Amino acid sequence: MxxxxxxxxxxxxxxxxxxxxxxxxxxxxxxxxxxxxxxxxxxxxxxxxxxxxxxxxxxxxxxxxxxxxxxxxxxxxxxxxxxLAPPLEARDAYYRWLFFAAGPVEAAVTNKAMGFVVPEGREKMAGYGSFDDAIATLEMAVSGDAWICGEQFTAADVYVGAQVDWGLAFQSIPSRPAFEAYAARLRERPAYKRQKEIDNALIENMQKDG
Missing domain, CATH: 3.40.30.10 (Glutaredoxin)
Incomplete structure (x- = not known):
């Protein structure tokens, strides 16, 4: 069904x-x-x-x-x-960092990985400024022992966390203590573990079939 x-x-x-x-x-x-x-x-x-x-x-x-x-x-x-979402009146950090990761971080990381460099003096046109600025700001967002929205784990942590987790795995973002600690907490979540088990098994089967 x-x-x-x-x-x-x-x-x-x-x-x-x-x-x-x-x-x-x-x-x-x-x-x-x-x-x-x-x-x-x-x-x-x-x-x-x-x-x-x-x-x-x-x-x-x-x-x-x-x-x-x-x-x-x-x-x-x-x-x-x-x-997985804060109350409407408490969604400032939730929206801010969810869309910061989807916009400036995604663009900065992708451009760097593909070898694109913003010409000097043209940073304002890029949206994210510079790769270093975007990463430093992302680091600020995930520093500390809490989640993006404090004690509540939210959808923002799933999306921001996926960016950090993948970035560390593929070395597209630098390894820093705040990123490593945040990723370690994410990797302990049962839902994260279930997702990895499901997708890793699918990848293994695809590779066998290929």
Missing amino acids: ALDLTLYTNPMSRGQTARWMLEEVGEPYDTILLGYDDGGMKSADYRAINPMGKVPAIVHGGRIVTECAAICAYLADAFPAAG
Whole structure:
């Protein structure tokens, strides 16, 4: 029987972040795996869901949500019993850092990884200023022993945490004590562990089949 919530993903993609969020939510969901080819993400059927032809995407009750940060924020609101979003009057840090990671951090890290350098004197046009500024600000956001929104773990920690976790694993962000400590706390979460177990098994099967 088809469920009301479906994840479109590939285990070797940012779909891992969406799955982690779904595991934190704790609601049952279907998974549709898509390859990086014309018959998968680039197919006409999938482009009807995401014209960009990329994963992840979720469909919930006929509603389509793409982009990892949006998926995290949507699921937190769609399933409030999971407690993954602060009350509306306390969402300043939640929105601030969720979208800082989706905007300046994502752009800064991607540009650096691809060898793009902002010309001197043109930092204001880049949005994130410089890679060093973006990383120093991210470090400030995750410093300390609490979560992004204090004692409450939220969807912002899933998205920001995924950026930090992947960045450390692939060395696209520098190893610093605040990042390492934050990632270590994230990796102890049961939902994080379930996501890694699921996606690592899928990757292993794909590699065997390949």
